[in-house]
Amino acid sequence: KAGVTQTPRYLIKTRGQQVTLSCSPISGHRSVSWYQQTPGQGLQFLFEYFSETQRNKGNFPGRFSGRQFSNSRSEMNVSTLELGDSALYLCASSLDPGSRDGYTFGSGTRLTVV
Amino acid sequence: AQKVTQAQTEISVVEKEDVTLDCVYETRDTTYYLFWYKQPPSGELVFLIRRNSFDEQNEISGRYSWNFQKSTSSFNFTITASQVVDSAVYFCALSENSNYQLIWGAGTKLIIKP
Numbered sequence: 001k002a003g004v005t006q007t008p009r010y011l012i013k014t015r016g017q018q019v020t021l022s023c024s025p026i027s028g029h030r031s032v033s034w035y036q037q038t039p040g041q042g043l044q045f046l047f048e049y050f051s052e053t054q055r056n057k058g059n060f061p062g063r064f065s066g067r068q069f070s071n072s073r074s075e076m077n078v079s080t081l082e083l084g085d086s087a088l089y090l091c092a093s094s095l096d097p098g099s100r101d102g103y104t105f106g107s108g109t110r111l112t113v114v
Numbered sequence: 115a116q117k118v119t120q121a122q123t124e125i126s127v128v129e130k131e132d133v134t135l136d137c138v139y140e141t142r143d144t145t146y147y148l149f150w151y152k153q154p155p156s157g158e159l160v161f162l163i164r165r166n167s168f169d170e171q172n173e174i175s176g177r178y179s180w181n182f183q184k185s186t187s188s189f190n191f192t193i194t195a196s197q198v199v200d201s202a203v204y205f206c207a208l209s210e211n212s213n214y215q216l217i218w219g220a221g222t223k224l225i226i227k228p
Contacts, residue, residue, distance in 0.1 A: 033215070043205065043218035056215055088157055097214040102149065105159040 002027065004093050004106035012112045018079040021109045025072050025093030032074040033103065034066060037088040046089075049074050050097050078111075086113045116141045118208050120219035127196055128227050135191045135222045137206030143167075145211035148182065148189045153203045153221070162204075165189065193224075201226045 005024040013019050025032050034046040045058035049068035066076040072093075078085055088110050092103035117140040127133050139148065150162040163173060165182050173180045177194045193200055203223045207216040 035216070042220050043207075043216075045215040045217075048214060056213065058215065090157075090159060092159075092216075102161040102164045103216065104161065105151075107156060107158040110157070 004091055004104050006089075006091050006106035006109050008109060009107065010110050010112075012114060013081050015081055015083060015113055017081050018077060019081060019111060020075055020077045021089055021091075021111070023074045023076075023091030023093075023106060025074070025091075026104055029093040029095055029104075030072050031094045031097045032068055032072065033092045033094075034074070034076050035090045035092065036060075037090060037108070038084075038086070043090075046076065048097065055097060081113045083113050085111065087111060116143075116208055116210055116213075116217045118206055118217055118219035120204075120206055120222050122222045123220070124223040124225065126225040126227065129198055130195050132192060132194050133196050133224065135193075135204050135206075135224065137189045137191065137219060139187050139189065139206070139208045141208060141210055143210040143212055147209040147211075149207040149209070149216065150180065150189075150191050151205045151207065153205060155202075159205070162191075196224075196226045198226045198228050200224060 007022045031050045033048040035043050037043045047066050048056040052068045063079045068074045088108045090108045091106045094103045119138045146167045148165045151159045153159050170182050179192045181190045203221045205221045206219040209216050
């Protein structure tokens, strides 16, 4: 079966712009989580969606937002980009938040802000 | 507060040596889940194992084995007869029953030299 698909793989944006990243979970998975990975802060939780509802949010400013569609696909948006937003953004899918089967991750979107 | 510590930043060994990656966690929950993930240079996080707090049995999967000890809050990972393909960054993560997000360790970069 197809894995978790994240698009685009690479992105270069300018400070002040906004960006939208997409994540398509494994078919049948209804929970999608987003993580930011940077060399300095490591892996940090952004938010989690289940049944089109945000269930949990990490400690990130309001410039970071997301949503989930009825087909479980999710998007995250970062507005007014800052240099520090340069990171690998990873999406993970699972059957539901409590399944704990082991979240399956996509290959990530590497965002560079210049 | 919940926390995961991987004290070894980088480990370098020669192929065929055994290597153990350490993971120490902190949580107040009595029910929690521990994970190990592998991140090769491609960036995708690959699920290796999940263990819940009620199952302290050690696990072996091929050359991989895991030692879970609640008494010392540790969940260590051993690779036997290491191979060059094992080179990657390995992450240990914690998920509490009360909060589904994954709390990550800083990762251990494992270098296997031929």
